[in-house]
Amino acid sequence: MTAARPCPMPTAHKRLMDCHAMWHAMSAAYMQPDSFRMHLNSLIQGLRNVTFMVQKQKAELVGYEDWYTRFVKDVTPRPLMRWAVKSRNRIVKESDLELLSEAKIRWVADWSTKEERKFTFPPRMSSHEMLAAIFSNPGNPRVGVVSVSRRWVDKALPDYELLHATREVFIELSRLLHAGHTAAGANSCALDEREPACVTPVISVQPLACMDINSSLRQEHLDLEGGFGIDEVVHRIDRNDRQVELAKQRYGTFAVTASSPIEAAPQLMEAARMVLQKDKHYMPMMWSYRGGKIVDMISPTFFDQNGKYLMFHRLADRVETLRADGIVLAIEAWWAPDDKRDAQGLPIPPREREDRQEVLHVAAATRAGERLSLLAPFSRAKSGEISFGAIISDPADEDMSQLGPFMPIFERWKQMDERGEQ
Template sequence: MLHDSYLDPDGFRLNLNALVPNLRNVTWLLQKQKAVIPDFATWYPEFQEACKKSEIMGWVVKSRNRITKESDLELLSSCQVIWTRNWLQRVEGTATFPPRMSTSEIVHALRHSKTPPVGLITVRRKWVDKALPSWELLAATAEAYSWIGQILWRAHKAFGVDRCDLADRSVECVTSALRSTLTRLPCMDLAQSELQAHFTMSGGVVKEEVEAFDPDPAKLEAAGERYGELKFPTSGPIENVPGFMAMARTMMEKDGHHATIAFLYNGERGVATRGLQFDDQNAKMLAFERLADLVESTRADGIVIISESWLAAPTERERQLKTIFFPARDRLDRAEGLTVYAATRDGRQVELLSMIERGPNGEASCGEPVEVTLPAGANTFTPIRRKWDDMEKRGI
């Protein structure tokens, strides 16, 4: 698939060179069958006239001729590089690299530049054809796909049917149903965050681990049997913190651990729930950056995080310098806590903390929750607040 090879220059070029002629071949096949398609001479010329006015369909026709008769499309690639040193230090820049330069080669070049050797590198590529400079190529081919889908719908309608005889495809949103309008399939509406890769400064790949929660009735019934009656809070994010803490304590004492879970809100309406997984600080920063992207796409204006956390008081030297040398997870004197914290776009924030004591067999006991005046979750909200500020500037 074109999307799957986006970060691989050779693979992307190969898939694009296969896709564009195939898009054009659909119209050729229709024309070859015109004798058996009802009223073809009436409605097909109307489609041709509409295509002549379409920048995208004009590009498909010309590109097919270039690929089959001349050479590859002349692709250009821009590259946005984001360096995240820590929660508070994040630098963005745009660089131009040779189109055939692989993402790993780009990262290698960045690592040997003036970039400090710590933190996380995010590389976002953008492919365009020199003959269509105003369109990103995934968006352009998705638009072309919608045109082809529309003409296939019209051809089927001529026979009095509205579905294709072919079975549904492996991609969930590509079905045998046909569309009468120029509408892109949902799986082709991609966020920029899906066209990027993440690396440590040592060159290791960091994977995004953000999982959607499926409200499966069977799973909910099983949870009720295990934890008893859990009262899910139904107000706004700030007001829901005590209720979520009560749920989290019940689950923590039953299971001995608690996953990191994010609840996104628009007003008092929940719009998304995600589970976050991370093995180190880089993966954690990446998970919350990805969560910030979801905040924008869902237009969320509030968020609640439930998390099991390591806690430690700063040393006297750290207090003097107002910096942290050793994160709590690396400290010998660390303590364990269960936190529920919330923030809203209008600036409100609250956190409850329940300290965890472990029994001889590792069983967990949660203390009474206390409100934290300096929320431990403040850093993890930094990408969210940055996203809200950016949305405000853009009037979203």
């Protein structure tokens, strides 16, 4: 343990915390066009002020030439950072940004069939009115699930929603200040905590989970076949020692020691088998990893196939928000050992086949492209007793027959790669 050193750049550090608080204020005002614009203007100026404050102090900062030069060379040329500087100049000297209120509409018919389109709508239009406008065009498909996400974009940066864009700039500035603090040997700054409570002096080089760029508050979902809205309920699991102890008493001792999702998968399968044996059912679980650590555990639940499609698109949202680089899913599923086709030559899903079999399925994947699918077929005796068959391991799953539900996540990783989000 090294002794705490005072904050080397308290003004810049406080301004960074201001930006965190302002980002939340902007997010909270999302549905009010003028408040949103007001908070956006403050935030964009606040972000710029962080670098101004660092520059002002440069004579006193340890290793400034080193870490600040790296920032100027590697980060400031990025289009998003240039947009932030230009926008700040525009807001201060000329006018507001040209804000567009959009809705992104996503149709999902099955794992491989989906469509996404963006429409411009007045900000106060209700989702029902938007959908009515969209479906007045008979060319728009009426199958599967449709999700409506509201978004604000700047005309000069049409590909980024603005909470997303400003969060990226915030992450880069956090990394800059983190480098400056590390060079000075500062590890805890005695600055006051703020409102909301997540605004602490801790400088994270990773995206903060509280800065949710895909909040359910801005999305609505409709089952087009059933014609009903789908409400989202998230079951987040907080790990605590007491629960771990209770689980050990009930199920026996198991340990998940691996730090990579691929290596953790067999251990999680072992744990899942113990739970299923004891409880006779298994609650689906998904673990998100980042940098070799579990950053999120949730239990994804859905009641029908459309709900399942939607669930996995929302999990992709969560992977993006957390910038997770690996996932493991453990779930009870239907499985069939071979490929059977219907009259049109399409594969018949195992859930619709008579010879279907119950399996525990553990699937793991990483942003770097590793894949693993493990299946443990099992049967239930009349007594309820469960007996497992041998585990079937498929490292590649080339035809995506097992990893189909991960497709929205794979696609999201690809988009994150394309945008250079590390």
